[in-house]
Amino acid sequence: MIPTNSQNGAASAAAFRAVHTGAATQSSSDVNSSQLPSIFDILAQESLVTSLKPGLRSIFKFILLCYPRARHLRLVDKFFDEIYTLFNLMIESHYLKRYSGSFSENFYGMKRVLHGGSGKPFTTFRQRLRSLFFLVLLPYLSEKLDKFREKLANSSAQSRTWLSHLFLQIYPHVKTILMVIGLLFQVTYTFSYSPIPSPWLYMAGVRLERLTPDDIQAFEAVPLHLKKAGLLAKLWRIVLSTPSVLGRLSLMGLAKQLFTMDGRMSRAAGQQVAPQHPYKAVPESYVLQMDVGKCPLCYRLRENDTALSVSGYVFCYGCINQFVRREKKW
Numbered sequence: 667m668i669p670t671n672s673q674n675g676a677a678s679a680a681a682f683r684a685v686h687t688g689a690a691t692q693s694s695s696d697v698n699s700s701q702l703p704s705i706f707d708i709l710a711q712e713s714l715v716t717s718l719k720p721g722l723r724s725i726f727k728f729i730l731l732c733y734p735r736a737r738h739l740r741l742v743d744k745f746f747d748e749i750y751t752l753f754n755l756m757i758e759s760h761y762l763k764r765y766s767g768s769f770s771e772n773f774y775g776m777k778r779v780l781h782g783g784s785g786k787p788f789t790t791f792r793q794r795l796r797s798l799f800f801l802v803l804l805p806y807l808s809e810k811l812d813k814f815r816e817k818l819a820n821s822s823a824q825s826r827t828w829l830s831h832l833f834l835q836i837y838p839h840v841k842t843i844l845m846v847i848g849l850l851f852q853v854t855y856t857f858s859y860s861p862i863p864s865p866w867l868y869m870a871g872v873r874l875e876r877l878t879p880d881d882i883q884a885f886e887a888v889p890l891h892l893k894k895a896g897l898l899a900k901l902w903r904i905v906l907s908t909p910s911v912l913g914r915l916s917l918m919g920l921a922k923q924l925f926t927m928d929g930r931m932s933r934a935a936g937q938q939v940a941p942q943h944p945y946k947a948v949p950e951s952y953v954l955q956m957d958v959g960k961c962p963l964c965y966r967l968r969e970n971d972t973a974l975s976v977s978g979y980v981f982c983y984g985c986i987n988q989f990v991r992r993e994k995k996w
Contacts, residue, residue, distance in 0.1 A: 701875045705856045711770040734970045751806045778872040800866040
């Protein structure tokens with residue numbers, strides 16, 4: 667009996683469905699959903715990453731306010747981004763090598779495994795180097811580009827080159843596109859359409875899984891924050907989470923300060939009250955020639971810049987602090 671065209675088409679469709687179903691079953695079996703962290707754990711570890719640096723900066727700023735004349739502290743403040751990046755590089759390299767995950771991922775009980783169905787931990791230096799690029803170098807470059815864009819935006823249009831204008835036009839759109847892509851990755855991960863919650867993890871060739879008891883026992887030394895019992899382990903988790911909490915509080919404090927400053931400026935504009943001239947006012951001709959980096963009180967280069975919201979003048983912290991305490995007024 668010779669098969670008809672309809673029978674051939676039905677057989678081909680059945681074969682395609684069998685192959686497609688088998689491939690889908692094999693692909694889904696490669697990644698066990700119970701091994702994947704929840705989206706809340708993912709967001710928590712990302713929050714720890716983004717708030718850790720602002721928290722450490724707030725602690726350092728407080729120390730700098732206590733010792734405003736310390737030259738070594740001012741040097742650290744000048745190169746804080748680079749010093750933090752080197753420190754972060756050492757920490758992340760250590761955790762990737764010993765625990766197969768970044769510091770924040772290990773803190774929330776996660777590990778990195780190679781994506782592509784194998785699920786094996788990455789062990790080669792090249793694989794760790796790819797993860798280090800997205801963990802350390804990419805955030806550093808992104809922050810530098812943000813500061814560069816802010817500097818260009820505050821500069822005069824006449825002083826900008828055509829490349830500067832092009833950068834100011836393109837960079838915000840690039841950041842928006844990356845944010846949308848990251849959001850799509852998180853949405854697909856939330857609804858179990860993808861085992862990877864971040865485009866940077868995808869480009870690094872890894873995905874996140876939960877640490878199992880066997881993984882923890884295989885560690886040469888179990889991190890203290892992964893130990894469930896013991897007062898010391900609980901205290902250590904509190905210490906590690908303190909910078910991130912301070913980082914969130916500093917962001918909230920900054921938002922409140924900006925809101926308060928805006929309200930004061932609005933009330934001042936409504937009352938039409940001109941701000942007082944600074945102490946030891948100098949002639950207008952001297953003001954026009956004064957370097958913008960000098961303090962209006964001591965006439966020297968400012969140290970630890972401090973601005974008054976009521977006037978907009980920027981002083982040395984030591985100078986304005988002594989002046990306010992002595993004159994009892996702003």
